[in-house]
Amino acid sequence: MNHPTRFDAICHLMEEYGADQLIISDPSTIFYLTGRWFSPGERLLVLLISRRGDTMLFNNELFPLPEDVGLPVVWYKDTDDYLSRLAGALDGEVIAVDKTWPARFLLPLMSLYPAARYIVASPIADGARLLKDPSEQVAMHAASNLNDSAMHLLAEEVTDGVTEKQLARRLMEIYAELGCDGPSFTPIVAFGANGADPHHETDDSVIQPGDTVIFDIGCKKDSYSSDMTRTYFFREVPEEASRVYEIVRQANERAIAQARPGNRFSDVDRAARDFITAQGYGPYFTHRTGHGIGIDVHEPEDVSGINDHLLKPGMIFSIEPGIYLPGKFGVRIEDLVLITEHGCEVLNEISKDLTVLPAAE
Numbered sequence: 001m002n003h004p005t006r007f008d009a010i011c012h013l014m015e016e017y018g019a020d021q022l023i024i025s026d027p028s029t030i031f032y033l034t035g036r037w038f039s040p041g042e043r044l045l046v047l048l049i050s051r052r053g054d055t056m057l058f059n060n061e062l063f064p065l066p067e068d069v070g071l072p073v074v075w076y077k078d079t080d081d082y083l084s085r086l087a088g089a090l091d092g093e094v095i096a097v098d099k100t101w102p103a104r105f106l107l108p109l110m111s112l113y114p115a116a117r118y119i120v121a122s123p124i125a126d127g128a129r130l131l132k133d134p135s136e137q138v139a140m141h142a143a144s145n146l147n148d149s150a151m152h153l154l155a156e157e158v159t160d161g162v163t164e165k166q167l168a169r170r171l172m173e174i175y176a177e178l179g180c181d182g183p184s185f186t187p188i189v190a191f192g193a194n195g196a197d198p199h200h201e202t203d204d205s206v207i208q209p210g211d212t213v214i215f216d217i218g219c220k221k222d223s224y225s226s227d228m229t230r231t232y233f234f235r236e237v238p239e240e241a242s243r244v245y246e247i248v249r250q251a252n253e254r255a256i257a258q259a260r261p262g263n264r265f266s267d268v269d270r271a272a273r274d275f276i277t278a279q280g281y282g283p284y285f286t287h288r289t290g291h292g293i294g295i296d297v298h299e300p301e302d303v304s305g306i307n308d309h310l311l312k313p314g315m316i317f318s319i320e321p322g323i324y325l326p327g328k329f330g331v332r333i334e335d336l337v338l339i340t341e342h343g344c345e346v347l348n349e350i351s352k353d354l355t356v357l358p359a360a361e
Helices: 004-017 027-034 082-088 103-112 122-130 134-155 164-178 192-196 239-257 265-278
Strands: 021-024 046-050 055-060 073-076 094-097 117-120 188-191 212-217 219-221 228-234 290-292 299-303 316-319 322-325 329-332 335-339 344-346
Touching: 004 027, 004 046, 004 122, 021 027, 021 122, 027 046, 027 122, 055 082, 073 082, 082 103, 122 299, 134 164, 134 212, 134 219, 134 228, 134 335, 164 188, 188 192, 192 212, 192 322, 192 329, 212 329, 228 239, 228 329, 239 265, 239 316, 239 322, 239 329, 239 335, 265 299, 265 316, 299 316
Parallel strands: 021 094, 055 073, 094 117
Antiparallel strands: 021 046, 046 055, 188 212, 212 228, 290 299, 290 316, 316 335, 322 329, 335 344
16 A cells, blocks of 8 residues: 655655755655565665655565555566666666665666765655654554553562563563564563663563662554653662652653654753753663654664754654663663653553552551
């Protein structure tokens, strides 16, 4: 199922950036435009789009397609000179090239078609995907609702003697039970001092009383991603960890309050970062405040202090401030927000109140 309005958006941006033709190889962007997933492995896959809206799909014969994919298809074999075929289809002076396209394809093509100027297609492809249309917003809500349910069920599994890996494996079972398509990324389960590493690789650590318990998890549903982080406490709450938790929770809420049309991504970042800094923990907030999300779990744009692009209705991104104290613990709280006409909608409903596990019966 092709999406004509999305092709129209692509062509409009091609006009804006002066691109005559666009080479798209990223399967996520091709899915965004066509509603179909193509998996070429290491072989060439290209959706060629002209500014007029003409399209052509280059696909290897090893990967059969349904009879009608809604696009003209140029088939090739491994032994064919497929790059010469692609070069023969080029007729513009400015060719925008997908940022994910391997150099082993791009460099020979530039030699075969040297007359053109080649530019990065990110402002076009990423720009079109940045504003989620109503059907995408529905899909993002559905994925986040499932992730909320998974977080609730996973928290119930926290008990004496459990390991990080056991909880991560249980999460995969929960996603399957809920009807998710699978995880949107490798989940992070981090106990105590492990949580001081924002990208801790889940291991065999056994939970201990007083540990913070970080769950950074996301699922996919109908090809759209979710992402959420909650930090819990096991059996008891150390004083410093309680104080840090409240600082991160307030930073999250302050950043959400700045997520509205007309503000900038940097305003959202600053709301969280300045508050954490004012509380004396600035050096321990070591990453951007958030990232875009949609079909892929990480999409443009960054929620950072150097991104002054304006927020617009339809954007969806994470807000995930954190404080990480080496050798002690970490705290991160992450929500997804959808920018609306008058503010934002938080896609996650799991409580951010300080919570001690296991829950009292």
